[in-house]
Amino acid sequence: xxxxxxxxxxxxxxxxxxxxxxxxxxxxxxxxxxxxxxxxxxxxxxxxxxxxxxxxxxxxxxxxxxxxxxxxxxxxxxxxxxxxxxxxxxxxxxxxxxxxx
Numbered sequence: 001x002x003x004x005x006x007x008x009x010x011x012x013x014x015x016x017x018x019x020x021x022x023x024x025x026x027x028x029x030x031x032x033x034x035x036x037x038x039x040x041x042x043x044x045x046x047x048x049x050x051x052x053x054x055x056x057x058x059x060x061x062x063x064x065x066x067x068x069x070x071x072x073x074x075x076x077x078x079x080x081x082x083x084x085x086x087x088x089x090x091x092x093x094x095x096x097x098x099x100x101x
Contacts, residue, residue, distance in 0.1 A: 030086040037079040044068075044075035 051068040054060045 030082070030089055034079075034082040034086050037075070037082040041072075041075040041079035044072040048072035 048068050048071075051060060051065050055062070055065040
């Protein structure tokens, strides 16, 4: 659904809303993906820090630390991508008149 608060020929002030897309369903999905990826990222970060400590104490091998680090980096990038995706969807759902003519 599209909200169009102005009609053709209307005078529109700089920065005024011209159209807004209803992305409610997409936003809910994106927010869910963001919440899930954030939880995964936070858990991976904790695991990575625990593993670093264990590695420093000589209790796990470098290979194990590397695997946990990779999982952490993947989780972090997925969280950042989900966050950016939600922002883009919000930013592009609103169309306004440019501030400068």
